[in-house]
Amino acid sequence: MLGQITNIKQHKIIFVTFSTIIACLFLVLIISGIIGIVNKIEFGDEGAYRDTISIQGQGKIYAKPDIAYVNLSVITQGYSLKGTQDSNSKKMNGVIEFLKGFEIEEKDIKTINYNIYPQYAYEDRKAPRIVGYEINQTIELKIRNLDKVSEILEKSVAAGINQINSLRFWIDKDEELKAEARKIAIEDAKKKAQVLASDLGVELGDLIGYNDDNSYYPTPIYRAEMGGIGGGGETPDIQTGENEIIINVSLIYEID
Structure with missing residues (x-):
């Protein structure tokens, strides 16, 4: 125990x-x-933790555009839906054949809108009734020869177009211009960084961060007025102007 x-x-x-x-x-x-x-x-x-400074730079390039975009519409009204569709299609097909005469390829003609709008009659104490139809078909046209823009706008009305809008000018291949603007922006940021470091009484160290964004500003021409286009009027005077390409960059440096 x-x-x-x-x-x-x-x-x-x-x-x-x-x-x-x-x-x-x-x-x-x-x-x-x-x-x-x-x-x-x-x-x-x-x-x-590292002491850093961030600085922004901007580069701008101005260049003449080399292509144009414009929206062309055929608007047709009629009493029967089929008859209105047939009439509208016939007009638009004629317009497309007309455009091919300016050496515009099919790939540069794109339908962007096709709408059918019933037209109603309203009477007292009765339900609305359809009395006709309106059809609106719109194509977006890419014009590579800017010398032909004015002539196309003028003669397309005679070919059947009855609404023109959203005329704008663009640069087809702008990568080289963007690269040039980016170099300008980087040099601008570097100079600003040197000035800021001097003002702060510090030394710039290694570049540890980079970011950029690009902005593209087409020539601000948005609508071709119908006055003077077709019907024996004068050919419209279309000015292409210049496009502005802007690149903004941000650089981040260590400081000693």
């Missing part, structure tokens, strides 16, 4: 000793973690 009591006491002592060791180790880990956090707060991680 005495031997059993002695064994139980020994087991208790061993268990208490093992538990104490585990608790001490756990306490050491907690204290080490707290010390590490305090050190990070007090001294900071190396490289976690």
Whole structure:
């Protein structure tokens, strides 16, 4: 009996000793973690924070456009839907054949709108009734020869077009111009960074960040007026003007 009591006491002592060791180790880990956090707060991680400046630059390029886009519409009204559709299609097909005479390819003619509008008559105390139809078909035309723009606008009316809008001028392949504007923007940002660093009394370090965005501004011509187009009027005087390509960049430098 005495031997059993002695064994139980020994087991208790061993268990208490093992538990104490585990608790001490756990306490050491907690204290080490707290010390590490305090050190990070007090001294900071190396490289976690860097002094930097950010500067913006802009590059602009002006160039004459080399293509034009314009929307041409045929609007037809009639009493029957089929008759109105047939009439509208005949007019538009004639317009497309006319445009091909200016060496405009099919890939540069795109239908962008086709609408049928029932026309209603309204009488007192009666439900509205359909008395006819209006069909509006619009094509977007890409004109690669700008010397032909005025003539196309004038003669397309005689060919069947009765609405012209959204005339705008564009640069077909502008990647080289964008690259040139980007170089100007980067040089502008570099010069500004040197001036700012001098004003702040610091030295520029490594370039660690770059970003750019590009903006493209077509010539602000949005509508060709119908006056003077067709019906024996004078050929409209269309000015292409210049397009403006703008590139904005942002550079980030470390500073010492």
